[in-house]
Amino acid sequence: MNVNLKLDNWHAKAKANRWLRYFTVFNRLALAAGFLPAGIVKIMGERFASGLSVNHPMGHYLEALHLTGYYYPFIGVVQILAAILLLVPRTATLGAIIYFPVILNICVLSFAVRFDGSLLTSPLMVLANMYLLCWDYDKLKYIFLYKKTIPQSQLHVQPVLNNKFPVAFFAGVALCIAVLVLVITHVFDIMPHNNLADCELQCGNNRYPDACHVFCNDIHKRGKSLGESLNEYHKAIKSTTLHK
Incomplete structure (x- = not known):
């Protein structure tokens, strides 16, 4: 067949x-x-x-x-x-x-x-x-x-x-x-969510809460793009890691 x-x-x-x-x-x-x-x-x-x-x-x-x-x-x-x-x-x-x-x-x-x-x-x-x-x-x-x-006849x-x-x-x-x-x-390490309050709510469960707050402020207060905010987030993580 x-x-x-x-x-x-x-x-x-x-x-x-x-x-x-x-x-x-x-x-x-x-x-x-x-x-x-x-x-x-x-x-x-x-x-x-x-x-x-x-x-x-x-x-x-x-x-x-x-x-x-x-x-x-x-x-x-x-x-x-x-x-x-x-x-x-x-x-x-x-x-x-x-x-x-x-x-x-x-x-x-x-x-x-x-x-x-x-x-x-x-x-x-x-x-x-x-x-x-x-x-x-x-x-x-x-x-x-x-x-x-x-042809229909061939269908079983x-x-x-x-x-x-x-x-x-x-x-x-x-x-x-x-x-x-x-x-x-x-799939995502951090989410912008719909408003500042919801965004910062996830920071309590984040391994890097300070970096999370930086991300939320960049998105909802400073109006930065998602790409820029993610870059700042990862920079803040690196800075926190280096100072430990």
């Missing part, structure tokens, strides 16, 4: 499972719910995450983005368009395609500036979006893989709904989420 036929059979089995169909609908609804409010805020011209300080690394970005004129509401239009397309079964594939580059950009941005607000949700949304793209593999395969159509799956709960799949989903949470909570 060639690779294309194997993929078609795996995909047909997945699409014939009632629980995976429910999971697909859930992902579409969840992703749409994530973009609709954010898109409306942008179209109305309001600054996203208005409670976030401008001095925060994400605050720098959002403030500049808010001042880009019609580009800012344009992003909102794209978000709402992707969300609406996801909610309509006939256009859900197009919605997933439009959604993916937007959420991937948000995910990379969240990690780049260490933004608490979307540090966990954005990678989960990326994974959910990737699942939806895989769900529509039968439509997208002609673009990325091949154009030869495999009957087009009948299967009610068996896919334990292994959902166990994998749970494991993926757990690993993601574990990585996110341990």
Whole structure:
């Protein structure tokens, strides 16, 4: 059996499972719910995450983005368009395609500036979006893989709904989420957090509390960039180490 036929059979089995169909609908609804409010805020011209300080690394970005004129509401239009397309079964594939580059950009941005607000949700949304793209593999395969159509008779799956709960799949989903949470909570040595109080709260558990306070002041009081603040943080650590 060639690779294309194997993929078609795996995909047909997945699409014939009632629980995976429910999971697909859930992902579409969840992703749409994530973009609709954010898109409306942008179209109305309001600054996203208005409670976030401008001095925060994400605050720098959002403030500049808010001042880009019609580009800012344009992003909102794209978000709402992707969300609406996801909610309509006939256009859900197009919605997933439009959604993916937007959420991937948000995910990379969240990690780049260490933004608490979307540090966990954005990678989960990326994974959910990737699942939806895989769900529509039968439509997208002609673009990325091949154009030869495999006859239905060659597929080893009957087009009948299967009610068996896919334990292994959902166990994998749970494991993926757990690993993601574990990585996110341990990948960064220090976080700017959303305000000065939250930032300094972590200093009590930091091996170098003085360096931590320097970092928080650089971010939230002096308005320095994340890169500059991290450099000062590591310099303060070296200075503390040398004087011990």
